[in-house]
Amino acid sequence: MFRFDLSPSSPTPIYRQIVDQVARAVASGSLQAGDELPSVRAVAQQHVVNPMTVSKAYALLEQQGTIERRRGLGMIVRAGEASALDERLALLQPALDHAAAVSRQLAITPKQAMAALKLTLELPNKVNLDE
Amino acid sequence: MFRFDLSPSSPTPIYRQIVDQVARAVASGSLQAGDELPSVRAVAQQHVVNPMTVSKAYALLEQQGTIERRRGLGMIVRAGEASALDERLALLQPALDHAAAVSRQLAITPKQAMAALKLTLELPNKVNLDE
């Protein structure tokens, strides 16, 4: 069962985080057509958010054709295949653009920024706050 | 004269972007005590935002002791010295954490993500959207 990683302190709204994470999971192949997503109530309870917030995200995803909402049954993924690497990289690009802009603003050299990212990427056990 | 790089499409509120960018510029030494910041009206006009939004950011910065607001004269930086590298890296860390989380969600390997960041960092002429 898919697991969301929601960060209330992020400037990105909760519902947006849900939508983005499902989109990414589909792009990466973690989620495939036919997979089930956790129920509105389960997500709301687990992440201590209002069910309507989760429902709003799922409504958007349904609108995009990514999932199908089934009253009484829950959500099912409808999207097709995982994306190629270049498409996935395009989805990563905004985050990289931001990190690059911030490092420039901080007068951090590319080399230093790269070293820091390398550490961040290689510490999967570290609790990373998403978004 | 300091130049802001504001992105209306970012989830980060405009006033927050202003505050963050001044903080980063001070940390990097780009802005030093005694430097002047552009006026509320100039920033508002240039970036097509309401002057009160800019004023709000400046008010926060004054509250933090980073700047001094002078009616009729404009803003002056009051903060002290640039930060050491490790402090600057700490300011970059949230952006790296996010990029790392997104790359994981997209099943992009560390090597691929690093290569993409390298390209992003080395294209200063590219129009990077901040935040």
Added chain:
DNA sequence: CAGACTGTATTACAGTAGTAGTACAGTAGA
């Protein structure tokens, strides 16, 4: 059928961010 789950609808509210427009007060220079 009852119970336990599923998603939805509804209403009203609160907080945050941002806005428009106007006027006031302060500063500096001609």
Added chain:
DNA sequence: TCTACTGTACTACTACTGTAATACAGTCTG
């Protein structure tokens, strides 16, 4: 003094995000 800049105050508004509580409708299982 006038002009052109400076920041602020104020009011009311809009848009967005998220919430609480409740009840309804749908599905499945024992």
